[in-house]
Amino acid sequence: MNELQHLVEVLHLPKMELQVFDGNPLEYWRFLNSFDEIIGGISMSSAKRNAVAVMYWTCCQSGAVSRCYVMKPDEGYKRARENQKERFGNDLIVLQAWLSMIMQGPQIIPNDKIRLQILADIKNFLLLKAIGKKG
Incomplete structure (x- = not known):
């Protein structure tokens, strides 16, 4: 080009x-x-x-x-x-912000795909941190 x-x-x-x-x-x-x-x-x-x-x-x-x-x-x-x-x-600050958003938000119901995805993202973030990889 x-x-x-x-x-x-x-x-x-x-x-x-x-x-x-x-x-x-x-x-x-x-x-x-x-x-x-x-x-x-x-x-x-x-x-x-x-x-x-x-x-x-x-x-x-x-x-x-x-x-x-x-x-x-x-x-x-x-x-x-x-x-x-x-x-x-900072990873800890980001994680606290995620958790705060979940805890202060409405209750998660089984079909709430967005909130369930956020929980999965937090779990993956923690798992990556536990094994020493940048998330």
Whole structure:
């Protein structure tokens, strides 16, 4: 495929919009993958990347991400991502969020396929963690 044809195909793709991360651990990895796909592929300075991160990580505008502004841009962005992972991508925090969603939600009935699937996902997550694999 030549470059012009590739460009035409890219222009016909639907516009990708990045959702704002509000601090829900259940959405952390999905958000991070989208952020990296959409923002990571754009050539920009580290300072701009920090500013974009603060815009989309609304749960942390006054916390871990903003404090990283006082560091050198490359170092600050790296530290902000580490802070986010510790706070929202930590396996225990994600598991607690899943369990909380199940425990505080409506009672699971035998034909409730969605809630039964969530329970199966939690069981698989725990099993993978028990044998030392990334889930």
